[in-house]
Amino acid sequence: MNSKISGKAWKFGDNISTDHITPGRYFHLRSNLEELAKHVLEDADPSFSSKVKAGDIIVAGRNFGLGSSREHAPRVIKIAGVSCIIAKSFARIFYRNAFNIGLPLLVSDTDGIDDGDKLKVNLEKGEIEDETNGKVLIFTTLSHFMRKLIENGGIEEHIKKYGDFKVE
Amino acid sequence: MGKTISEKIISEHVGRDVKPGEFVVAKVDVVMAQDGTGPLSVQELKKMNMERVFDKDNSIFFIDHASPSSRKELSNSQKLLREFSKKTGAFLSDVGEGICHQRLVEDWVNPGNLVVGADSHTCTSGALGAFATGMGSTDIALAFALGKVWLKVPETHKFVVKGKLPEGVYSKDIILHIIGKIGADGATYKAIEFEGDTIENLSMSSRFTITNMAVEAGGKTGLISTDETTRKYLEERGRGVKFREIKSDSDANFEKVLEIKANKLEPLVAFPHTVDNVKGISEVEDVKIDQVFIGTCTNGRLEDLRIAASIFKGKKRHPDTRLIVIPASREVFLEALREGLIETFLEAGASIESPGCGPCVGIHKGVLGDGERVLSTQNRNFVGRMGNPEGFIYLSSPATAAATAIEGRIADPRGYLK
Numbered sequence: 001m002n003s004k005i006s007g008k009a010w011k012f013g014d015n016i017s018t019d020h021i022t023p024g025r026y027f028h029l030r031s032n033l034e035e036l037a038k039h040v041l042e043d044a045d046p047s048f049s050s051k052v053k054a055g056d057i058i059v060a061g062r063n064f065g066l067g068s069s070r071e072h073a074p075r076v077i078k079i080a081g082v083s084c085i086i087a088k089s090f091a092r093i094f095y096r097n098a099f100n101i102g103l104p105l106l107v108s109d110t111d112g113i114d115d116g117d118k119l120k121v122n123l124e125k126g127e128i129e130d131e132t133n134g135k136v137l138i139f140t141t142l143s144h145f146m147r148k149l150i151e152n153g154g155i156e157e158h159i160k161k162y163g164d165f166k167v168e
Numbered sequence: 169m170g171k172t173i174s175e176k177i178i179s180e181h182v183g184r185d186v187k188p189g190e191f192v193v194a195k196v197d198v199v200m201a202q203d204g205t206g207p208l209s210v211q212e213l214k215k216m217n218m219e220r221v222f223d224k225d226n227s228i229f230f231i232d233h234a235s236p237s238s239r240k241e242l243s244n245s246q247k248l249l250r251e252f253s254k255k256t257g258a259f260l261s262d263v264g265e266g267i268c269h270q271r272l273v274e275d276w277v278n279p280g281n282l283v284v285g286a287d288s289h290t291c292t293s294g295a296l297g298a299f300a301t302g303m304g305s306t307d308i309a310l311a312f313a314l315g316k317v318w319l320k321v322p323e324t325h326k327f328v329v330k331g332k333l334p335e336g337v338y339s340k341d342i343i344l345h346i347i348g349k350i351g352a353d354g355a356t357y358k359a360i361e362f363e364g365d366t367i368e369n370l371s372m373s374s375r376f377t378i379t380n381m382a383v384e385a386g387g388k389t390g391l392i393s394t395d396e397t398t399r400k401y402l403e404e405r406g407r408g409v410k411f412r413e414i415k416s417d418s419d420a421n422f423e424k425v426l427e428i429k430a431n432k433l434e435p436l437v438a439f440p441h442t443v444d445n446v447k448g449i450s451e452v453e454d455v456k457i458d459q460v461f462i463g464t465c466t467n468g469r470l471e472d473l474r475i476a477a478s479i480f481k482g483k484k485r486h487p488d489t490r491l492i493v494i495p496a497s498r499e500v501f502l503e504a505l506r507e508g509l510i511e512t513f514l515e516a517g518a519s520i521e522s523p524g525c526g527p528c529v530g531i532h533k534g535v536l537g538d539g540e541r542v543l544s545t546q547n548r549n550f551v552g553r554m555g556n557p558e559g560f561i562y563l564s565s566p567a568t569a570a571a572t573a574i575e576g577r578i579a580d581p582r583g584y585l586k
Binding site: 019024027029069168 | 212215233248285287352357386552554
């Protein structure tokens with residue numbers, strides 16, 4: 001995957017749950033991810049799915065992705081075209097699910113980023129440049145294994161490549 | 169340096185000593201998915217040409233979330249799980265048999281096990297001294313086929329709960345208190361060990377309520393040392409030989425230790441829309457409740473139903489408050505029938521539904537109307553959780569829920585226990 005990402009920021013608050021991202025009332029669409037993706041983040045911002053563009057970046061506060069183990073949540077975010085998520089912190093299951101499917105999550109202070117800002121992320125250098133206000137943020141370095149998962153496009157491709165989990 | 173429970177169990181499953189922060193590949197003992205997450209696991213296994221399970225007896229699909237199914241799309245997903253189970257020999261726990269976490273502790277999990285499940289509340293099993301954690305469908309697909317998972321070894325937080333629980337205060341109140349204190353991300357990624365004389369004096373059922381909600385503080389798992397209570401529980405379930413002493417070493421390293429005085433607690437309620445928004449019953453003003461739900465993997469066990477029934481005995485629900493009761497498993501349902509608890513609920517005006525997750529997942533059996541408020545014994549109160557983002561969810565113990573159903577507004581259970 002390209003180590004440079006750029007896109008428009010979609011700003012959300014703290015504690016965005018997997019119920020905000022993939023509401024329970026669409027449970028029946030879980031075997032139809034393309035349809036489910038039309039409702040992505042509907043309970044946090046009903047207009048998000050119709051306005052999000054390929055490459056856009058979700059920016060949030062604390063504990064993004066808390067709640068259920070549903071991998072459908074990061075999957076529909078990826079299907080919607082989101083290139084990465086930057087938040088102050090992530091809930092654990094959401095974190096591993098996202099990397100398992102090749103969606104990078106970056107931990108950084110996000111207070112300085114406003115909704116609609118144009119962001120440029122350099123995964124190699126560990127920097128987020130806010131082109132709208134000129135600020136540069138440093139995100140917490142990804143561990144080697146998580147980097148490999150993103151480079152390989154997720155755990156399934158990773159296993160195909162190495163024949164095993166290969167965490168070192 | 170000694171080890172915490174998690175470090176011991178993970179070390180055993182990796183085959184060498186592990187330390188917090190390390191990435192490892194660990195063997196698993198029990199793997200499960202449910203009807204919300206299992207279909208994606210099966211699709212991934214088909215895609216990878218790995219339609220097999222590592223151990224037929226310990227690879228399980230539970231149909232509990234939409235159970236029985238409420239629409240054809242869900243029925244087709246469930247059909248996929250039944251077909252996959254037939255083909256691979258995986259165990260299928262079908263409609264009416266109960267909630268995955270309850271079924272796991274009834275029939276599968278033993279001390280020292282490493283359990284992974286495609287459901288966030290898999291941590292429930294940790295009360296049996298097992299390392300049990302929730303993961304996504306792809307992780308679980310790989311665990312089904314390969315019998316192993318990748319893990320980052322977590323640091324451990326210890327919560328020491330001391331003192332006698334006052335009347336009307338239960339293990340649900342203990343865990344709500346802890347989450348209210350440390351926050352919904354207060355233990356993100358950490359293993360949590362619960363100990364102290366209060367925990368030692370709890371039944372297995374009450375312990376499951378506590379470990380069930382470890383994830384609501386962000387925890388990777390919740391654990392309780394094994395003791396005579398664990399031994400008796402396993403003996404009663406025909407698994408006495410599986411008992412093992414599981415506890416952390418006295419010189420183990422805990423990243424954080426917090427002490428809780430149980431004797432100072434009162435009944436608690438989590439207000440919408442986060443589990444850490446906890447208030448003492450004495451601070452709760454007049455909150456009218458449209459629906460009360462008693463059940464779930466958190467509080468749908470026999471002990472919970474007994475407490476609720478003892479409050480309902482001879483009383484009726486408030487005419488403006490619907491009452492839904494769902495036993496956590498078929499076994500719980502049968503025993504509740506034999507003890508006359510179901511009769512008490514029916515006479516109190518309850519609707520009894522078949523064992524499963526019920527309205528907690530937001531697809532059936534009690535979806536909220538716009539602006540309606542529910543008080544539930546479940547573990548989560550996020551926006552939209554019960555099928556309507558315009559609804560409001562309050563969480564409490566079964567006792568508080570029963571008192572609330574009678575009064576039609578959030579009520580203190582203590583007056584009913586005298």
